[in-house]
Amino acid sequence: MNLNLDFAAILERWPAFLEGALLTLQLAFIATVLGTVIGVLGAIGRRSGYPIVTRICGIYVEAIRNTPLLVQIFLVYFGLASLGLKFSAFTVAAAALTINVGAYTTEIIRAGFDSIPRGQIEAAEGLALSRAQIYWHVVMWPAIEKVYPSLTSQFVLLMLASSVTSQISAEELTAVANYIQSDTYRAFETYILVAIVYIILSLVMRAGFWLLGLVIFPRRRRLGTPL
């Protein structure tokens, strides 16, 4: 075995890595924001009490959670194409990741909703709050605060999973790595570096979510404890 590592040859490509990392973060950001919206709507839908809505949300969650992301990406990619719609690989990647993470956030946020004690909602009803007010103040915010740690780990996992979109040639970090390794024949160094970049990205995301948590949940900041 002749060990002959040359990281310098890879490191001088850092602008490409940086660009890929930024694209990965962009994908993660879009999917996180839209996925949260879908998750809240889906969780409300699952608890709405209308059998059809509950059913549809249930089917969506189970279908996504029991099939691989890779297949979902191909389905969105070729599905849109067979409808005659042409989108860039980036748009398709963002759409597929959003659909994927939406199902997981639905399930997490629903668990949060279910953990709100019945008495809290009854008390809010007793105070004559409207249904929307109850959902917003009594159910949604406390629920999200409770499940915030699992939500954020899900979003970090999503960022890592976005590497799969390299398979439809979205130009994110893994795709950049594939290109560089085929150009330099230095596969080991390239993928080690990319792994390090991913680890840094996940640390950055974790730190970001921690700060965001301090900002949007003042109670946690003041008391230092979760609900």
Added chain:
Amino acid sequence: MGGSLNANHLMFLGYGALWTIGLSVIGLLGGGIAGFVVALCRISPSRIVRFLSTGYVQLIQGTPLLVIMFLTYFGLPALGVTVSPLTAAGASLTIFVSAYLGEIWRGCFESVPKPQWEAAEGLALSRSQRMLKVILPQAIRIATPPTVGFMVQIIKNTSLASVVGFVELARSGQIINNSLFEPFLIYTIIAVIYFALCYPLSRFSHRLEKRGDPARIELEAA
């Protein structure tokens, strides 16, 4: 275009599905054994062992499985070690699963009530006796639902073995699609097969979770 979908194609998909199951079993067994060691290291009395195993888990959980696959399949040959797609996929899955299962099982070990550890220590059981006879039997019951749930993740993640050319379900779908060019139909079939593999496990895990832990219910009643 190579005609329409026929029985041979379906046979080929069935064959791919068998390899998906095979690879999942490899990942579960390899990752299970390694994950058990990781879990034991994470609760080890030695600080260095704890530190190293925590580092291992953090590194693997911060890296996408896809990159681990590429690293073993393309990276190792660059160092002079040739690996077959099966070895690369199996090794990558083992590494990946060990970090996640190790972390799940550590949680299960730690959720065995503290007095159980103390009582075992008070009875002068050695560390291995304590683990084998007191902690493990209880931890296994706690660990069953999340482990079954994680098996779904393993099955889904075997689809990434397709990128190193291992012909499992997703890859056999791609191959058929290359000759038929009916992507939407073929990937729908693939998705349905994955769903058929994963959904029963999801339901089973959910049922186990709901049923709870019989031993602990008895203990609380007593």
